[in-house]
Amino acid sequence: MPEEKNLAEKIRENALNPKSAEIDGQKVEQHSLKDQLAVAKYLDGKAAVSSPNSGLKITKLQHSGA
Known part of the structure; x- marks a missing residue:
């Protein structure tokens, strides 16, 4: 990250x-x-919030079917 190094x-x-x-x-x-x-x-x-991997992950949960 060049801007991070620059800062x-x-x-x-x-x-x-x-x-x-x-x-x-x-x-x-x-x-x-x-x-x-x-x-x-x-x-x-x-910068962390605007990144695509900002700590929030949405997934579909599936149970085992038992």
Whole structure:
């Protein structure tokens, strides 16, 4: 899953960078890691629900005829 790997790489990259930086009066601030992990968990859950094998299996049950 390339997008999953890309997301994990982005979270890793953001964790290594500073939270905020200010250069020439311009300030940049990154979202907290807690927020990034919450988004990653949400997106993983959304992908799991939309997959064809989302954990819900409908089958026809037949008894043995005894």
